[in-house]
C-alpha cells in the first residue's frame with residue numbers, strides 16, 4: 001500500500017505555535033469532523049491542551065450519518081467528560097449554545113481570579129482542530145455580529161487578535177492547527193478522504209481504492225448502486241468504464257475516476273456518511 005507522508009518540520013512549527021496559543025486561553029473549542037470523529041481527533045489531546053476545559057464540536061454534521069453522530073456524541077461525552085455539540089458551520093442556531101457552554105467552562109477560572117483579588121474578565125477561548133474541519137467557519141460564525149477587535153495581548157504573536165464575542169467571551173481570531181502526527185495509516189487515509197491532508201502527501205488513486213474498501217465494509221452496496229455497477233467487481237476501472245471516464249484507446253481513466261469518487265464523497269453526493277463507524281470502535 002502507498003503511504004501517506006508528513007513533513008516533520010511543519011509539524012514542529014505548528015506544534016510550537018499551538019503551545020503558545022494554548023498558554024493564553026482559558027477554554028478550548030476542539031473541532032472534529034463528524035464524518036470521522038475518531039480519526040480527526042488527536043490521541044494526546046488532554047496533554048496537548050494542558051488539561052484546559054474543552055468543548056468538543058462535531059462539525060460538518062450535515063454531511064454525516066445522523067444516527068452515528070448521536071452515538072458518537074454520547075460516547076465522547078461519557079469518555080472525555082466534556083460537553084459535545086453537533087454543528088453545521090453555516091447554521092447559526094447553535095451559536096448561543098456554544099457561547100453559553102464556553103462561559104460555563106471558563107467560570108471556575110474567572111472565579112479563581114476573583115478570589116485572588118483580581119477583577120472578573122471575559123473567558124478567553126480559542127478554536128483548535130485538524131486542517132479543513134471547519135475551524136475558520138466556526139470562528140466566523142461566532143464573530144459574525146461583532147467586528148470589534150479588542151487588541152493584542154502580551155504573549156500572542158502580532159497577527160493574532162482577541163475578538164469580544166459578548167461580555168463574557170473573548171475569542172482568539174486565529175485557530176490552532178493540530179499537527180497530523182499519527183503513524184496510523186487507517187486514520188491518515190480517512191483524513192485524506194475529508195481533505196484534511198493535502199493531495200501532495202498521497203496518491204489519489206491509492207486513496208480512492210482504500211475509500212472503496214472502507215465503504216464496502218461500512219455501507220455495503222452503496223458504491224455499487226451509486227455508480228450503477230451490475231455484476232462487475234466494484235473497483236476504479238469498472239467505475240470509470242461505467243461512467244465513460246476514458247482516456248485514449250477507450251481505456252479507463254482511473255486517475256480522473258479516483259478523483260471523482262473522492263469528490264462525490266466530499267460533496268455529500270454519496271449520502272450522509274460516517275466513515276468511523278461507531279460499532280467498529282467500541
Ligand SMILES: Nc1nc2c(ncn2[C@@H]2O[C@H](COP(=O)(O)OP(=O)(O)OP(=O)(O)O)[C@@H](O)[C@H]2O)c(=O)[nH]1
Nearest residue numbers: 059060061087088089130131132133134135136137
Ligand atoms: N457541509 C459543510 N461544510 C463545511 C462545514 N464547515 C466548514 N465547511 C466547509 O469546509 C471547508 C473548510 O472549512 P474551513 O472553515 O476553512 O476549515 P478550517 O478548519 O479553517 O481549514 P484550514 O484553515 O485549512 O485548517 C470550507 O469549504 C467550508 O465551507 C459544515 O459544517 N458543513
Ligand SMILES: [Mg+2]
Nearest residue numbers: 135136137175
Ligand atoms: Mg482556516
